[in-house]
Amino acid sequence: MLRAFQKAGEVSIRRRPPRGFETQPCGPFNYKVGNMPDDNQPRNILEEIVWYKAKEITVWRDKVPLAALQSLAKKAAPPVDFKAAITARAAATGKPGLIAEVKKASPSKGVIQPNFDPVKIAQAYEAGGAACLSVLTDEKFFQGSFENLQLIKAAGVKCPLLCKEFIVEAYQVFKARVSGADAILLIAAVLPNQDLAYFMKVARALGMVALIEVHTEGELARVLQLEGVEDHLLGINNRDLGTFKVDLALTRRIMDSPTGQEVRRRGILMVGESGIFTPDDVAFVQAAGVGAILVGESLVKQGDPAAGVRQLLSLDA
Numbered sequence: 496m497l498r499a500f501q502k503a504g505e506v507s508i509r510r511r512p513p514r515g516f517e518t519q520p521c522g523p524f525n526y527k528v529g530n531m532p533d534d535n536q537p538r539n540i541l542e543e544i545v546w547y548k549a550k551e552i553t554v555w556r557d558k559v560p561l562a563a564l565q566s567l568a569k570k571a572a573p574p575v576d577f578k579a580a581i582t583a584r585a586a587a588t589g590k591p592g593l594i595a596e597v598k599k600a601s602p603s604k605g606v607i608q609p610n611f612d613p614v615k616i617a618q619a620y621e622a623g624g625a626a627c628l629s630v631l632t633d634e635k636f637f638q639g640s641f642e643n644l645q646l647i648k649a650a651g652v653k654c655p656l657l658c659k660e661f662i663v664e665a666y667q668v669f670k671a672r673v674s675g676a677d678a679i680l681l682i683a684a685v686l687p688n689q690d691l692a693y694f695m696k697v698a699r700a701l702g703m704v705a706l707i708e709v710h711t712e713g714e715l716a717r718v719l720q721l722e723g724v725e726d727h728l729l730g731i732n733n734r735d736l737g738t739f740k741v742d743l744a745l746t747r748r749i750m751d752s753p754t755g756q757e758v759r760r761r762g763i764l765m766v767g768e769s770g771i772f773t774p775d776d777v778a779f780v781q782a783a784g785v786g787a788i789l790v791g792e793s794l795v796k797q798g799d800p801a802a803g804v805r806q807l808l809s810l811d812a
């Protein structure tokens with residue numbers, strides 16, 4: 496839902512608490528007015544995550560300054576082509592290219608896989624026929640880590656890796672690359688076009704692509720204005736990150752809209768994200784026009800994730 500101050504497609508969260516992270520006590524007159532809501536509290540989970548991220552980055556930067564991270568990025572093994580892996584698998588199978596997500600927990604579901612071995616899961620996804628992998632790196636809300644990304648790369652997994660992080664600063668883009676990422680996530684609800692353009696440029700300079708995620712037709716129209724956006728991927732997240740509600744039909748509504756038509760005309764690779772559980776769900780978003788799917792929960796909770804991949808994509812048939 497749009498708030499009064501917000502225009503269609505604009506960033507829907509506040510990047511920082513309006514009165515700062517530390518509310519200053521202000522002496523004898525420091526009291527809260529009646530039933531006034533505290534506007535210095537996050538209004539939804541996305542704000543909570545993004546506000547916490549700013550604090551996390553400060554701690555990281557104290558340990559490893561940006562300049563040190565940048566020189567590590569120069570020495571890192573070169574990234575592999577994320578988009579090519581998707582189009583190759585899609586051509587070989589006739590199904591959307593699968594980005595399988597290594598995800599232990601989420602704020603909406605809690606722990607999804609208590610028996611979580613990131614490397615084993617990644618290897619199983621690859622063996623089952625995933626085109627690429629997505630690795631959650633957020634620790635506080637998703638119980639992920641940059642270390643998981645490193646471990647998966649170091650284990651010799653060939654599938655290109657997406658760093659699933661809530662990026663608000665360039666520091667994280669370098670951290671992703673140093674940890675072995677081949678692609679990064681950028682969320683349109685969090686970042687205005689100016690920031691998206693900058694992070695896309697940093698990603699490019701490091702040889703990575705971005706998955707730019709939208710949740711409304713307005714956001715899609717906005718990101719379509721970004722120069723060179725066709726070199727990256729666009730994702731439609733069927734989950735509302737404010738309320739957690741999942742609606743698979745969102746992908747179809749957006750793809751059927753005039754803005755979705757423009758995506759087709761320009762040949763942009765679209766990713767259907769979240770809430771995909773069955774081969775019917777895959778067929779539904781494929782018919783809507785996506786060339787790739789991003790799937791976490793339904794695969795990660797299975798005892799045999801490789802079989803899960805084959806089943807989801809009907810590869811045994």
Ligand SMILES: O=P(O)(O)OC[C@@H](O)[C@@H](O)c1c[nH]c2ccccc12
Binds near residue numbers: 732769789790792793
């Ligand atoms: O577990 P699911 O419903 O299959 O969803 C996977 C993925 O789309 C979801 O984890 C996701 C999509 N966009 C995000 C942004 C941040 C964190 C997580 C996500």
